[in-house]
Amino acid sequence: MASVRTYADLEVAVRSETSDVGEGPVFDPRTGHLLWVDIYGRKVFEDDLSTGRQTVRDVGTMVGAVAPRAAHDGFAVAVAEGFGYVTDSGLTLVDPVLPEPNLRMNDGKVDSRGRFWAGSNDMEFAPGQGRLHRWDGDGPSVVVADGLVLPNGLGWNAEDTVLYLADSYANLLYRADFHAEPGELGRLEVLTKTEGVGVPDGLAVDAEGCFWVAMHGAREVRRYDPTGRVVGLVPVPVLQPTSCAFGADGRLYITSARNGLSAEELAKSPLSGSVFVVETGTAGVPVHPFRA
Template identity: 55%
Template sequence: MTTVEVFAPPEVVIRARATVGEGPVFDRRSGGLCWVDIDNGLLFENDLTTGEQIVSSMPTLLGAAAPRLNNRGFAVAVEGGFGLFVDGELQLVDPVLPESYRRMNDAKCDSQGRLWAGSTHKEFVPGVGALHRWDGRAESTVMASGFSLPNGLGWNADDTVMYLADSMTHQLLKADYRCGEEDLGEFTQLCEVSPGLPDGLAVDMDGCVWLAVWGGYAVHRYDSTGRLIGRVPMPVEKPSSCAFADDGTLYITSASAGLSEADLLQQPLAGSVFALSTTTRGVPVHAFAG
């Protein structure tokens, strides 16, 4: 039987009441932590040293934002597709989701600086979700389809495996990945996650996946075979995603969506951002090269 390491509860570092806090990523340009509130179209840029916070608002649902490598602003996955957010202005560059019932969800850049994002039906209709890839220079490409709610995604340190959560089917998936090539292997189940829904994730240099479990009051750590080897107890019901800082600290976003007033009295930190010290390091998450 595999021993499951139980970590100490994380500390709150950003007190907030985000509806759906998501998409944490570090901006190499500033050193700050960026994250979003999907439902409210908000982008947060936090200086964790000074406590300064910059909040930007967009007139649309905001699935995720990726810092740009050589330019100002961010590449964003929004309700209608992919765009750029620069100097407070949103430009929808690739309107790949014209239907009002679809939206982009979580997104992350690969080692070549291309933005991958999952799209979903707003009612999470099975099979409608897809995985898209956008380089900023041409129209995006659908790389895989048939999902319900494609969510947290990432790659191992060798760039040979891609991970993807399909939340509504309770699955953490994996596929063979060849960096720089056009083909992507078929996604297969790495493990089933229940109770709760698999949400955002981060991959560490030891080959393990740290997965926020929405509705599960926890972040799980799985090894490369899908075995649960670690559990981070959370003071909130809906941890939503996580990202590593360079020093190995894991930052965890959360949500307050769907919680009653009574729930919020019991979970006053719902929608906040937390930090956990670990003994590992995260696989680097890259900036958008487009």
């Protein structure tokens, strides 16, 4: 049995004592800044890690994911009601695909062709209500997979032939064949179950074919190989790591949450809600800006 490597040199990248559910980290190629969101706090954060300067934009509604734009200022976002854009002037909702108050968009990411993919879920996490959406920017979004619970982290391998997807409250990690040009998926196949080690949350894919998954409730990020075998562990000093993203330097940035923690749990994990960083010795598959 192959050994599991532990990545232990973790540091605090952005300290936060107020972020409720930090999520969706991604680097903006226009500025080099780290973008991330607070879902329930309804905010988009932009951090210049070289200076420590942080810009906060209040979206005014729950926001699951943010992405830099290729041809315009501001950001594309997946919010409770659907997809839209955020600028310094606020939110413009463009694709109100989820008018139902019991549904919301969750985590998301942009593919190699500049299309925005994001999961949606029932607020009470009703089984079968989760969907995976694709928004191309020039029309309404489309549903590319359904029958899920809480579709969460997603990403593509370096060859752009496989999509990985976490369904959190089903405790499942999926893979699917990916057809990049039309933006279509093959059948979602269960890669592994994660019961007993927290729930799989956000993820990032590396250039060596592995993917890193934040295990919410388990104080760790796990590195999986393409067969679903655990090959690496990143211990984190908080109970609820939520997602991760690679920087240009190959370091992995990890968001976290403080939502639902008691005063006693917060006393044991005072950095909950902060962003952490760890050396990995590898590089991430490039994450692209939204094309519209």
